[in-house]
Amino acid sequence: MSAQRLDRATLEAAAHWFVELRCEAPDPATRLAHQQWLAGDPRHRQAWERLQRVQGTFAQVSAGVARPLLASAQAKRREVLKVLSLLLAAGGAGTLAWQTTPLPALIADQRTGTGERRSLRLQEGSQLHLNTxxxxDIHYSGQLRELRLLSxxxxxxxxKDALARPFIVHTGEGSIRALGTRxxxxxxxxxxxVSVQEHAVQVRCSADLLTPVRVEAGQQLSFERASISPLQPANPEADAWLRDLLVVHDWRLDDFINELQRYRPGHLGCHPAVAGLRISGAFQLANSDPILANLSSTLPVRIRQFSRYWVRVEAA
Incomplete structure (x- = not known):
């Protein structure tokens, strides 16, 4: 398997193991669990080897960068896990992302950690809510109100803007222009x-900025740099995270676990043998441990936990 195909969850799990083994005094059970994790999937060992290469570059980084990272590893466990995840995702040869990009997610105007949500009012009164x-980045000028969603x-x-400036959200794949909307x-x-709840937006992909697609309330679509997918009905519960809820209706279990993973530090996986099971309900996002514990009482699954930061749902 190519190093570039390692998924974020696997890399983040490796980063958690790194911090747990380096910054604490691990007992034999923890070390054994780490070895079991390494042996459980070839991608785990590949991610661990990539982490070791990145670790070896720390001494080459300027002291002004390296020391805050290592200090954060001791003072703010979760912050370092995010930093390590970004470093690991930078490249298979141990190349540090800031050599070509100044770690944009870490220096963004506004950001949230895993499981964190935040709301703020922008200067002209618009409301911005950040999920996990x-x-x-936020940029207001005399001509435009612009946001850049990095991740x-x-x-x-x-x-309503007194200067009548357009409101535009940019991503790496294109842009979305608001037409008085939520x-x-x-x-x-x-x-x-993009999922529209009120009024409408115009979507442009990077490869075709001259041909916008209008998305009305109750509709959604996805787009990449070179293409825009057809319009579909929007999920009416797409904003449930504002109420600290994950609401699903007849979802595949693997899709549910992948969504829950976004709100939980470390690795949360689903074995292919149970991936097709169906699940519905409203789940509190503040603490995912009870959600996982209850799965085994409603579905023929068990929760296998090597550590707090590596959990997999398997067949019972």
Whole structure:
């Protein structure tokens, strides 16, 4: 398997193991669990080897960069896990992302950690809500109101602007222009999804900025740099995270676990043998441990936990 195909969850799990083994005094059970994790999937060992290569570059980084990272590893466990995840995702040869990009998610104007959500009012009165693991830059000028979503998910409620400046959200795949509206933008894995709850937006992909697609209330679509998918009905519960809820109706279990993973530090996986089971309900996002515990009482599954930061749902 190519190093570039390692998924974020696997890399983040490796980062958690790194911090747990380096910054604490691990007991034999923890070390054994780490070895079991390494042996459980070839991608785990590949991720661990990549982490070791990145670790070896720390001594080459300027002291002004390296020391804050290592200090954060001791003082703020979760912060370092996010930093390590970004470093690991930078490249298979141990190349540090800031050599070509100044770790944009870490220096974004507004960002949230895993499981964190935040709301703020922008200068002209628009409301911006950030979901878990989100990074966004904000730029207002005399001509435009602009946001750049670097990662994660935001909900925007635009306000009327005295200067009549357009409100535009940019992502790596294109842009969304608000038409007096309430809408959600989510970005991951080179794809942006837009879901409109009030009024409408115009979507343009990077390869065709001259041909916008209008998305009305109750509709959603996804787009990449070179293409825009057909319009679909929007999920009416797409904004449930504002109420700290994950609401699903007849979802596949693996899709549910992948969504829950966004709100939980470490690795949360689903074995292919149970991936097709169906699940419905409203789940509190503040603490995912009870959600996982209850799965085994409603579905023929068990929860296998090597550590707090590596959990997999398997057949009972």
């Amino acid at each position: 693991a989100t990074a966004v 994660g998910e935001i909900l925007i409620e635009t306000a 809408f959600i933008v989510r970005r991951d894995a080179g794809r942006t999804r």
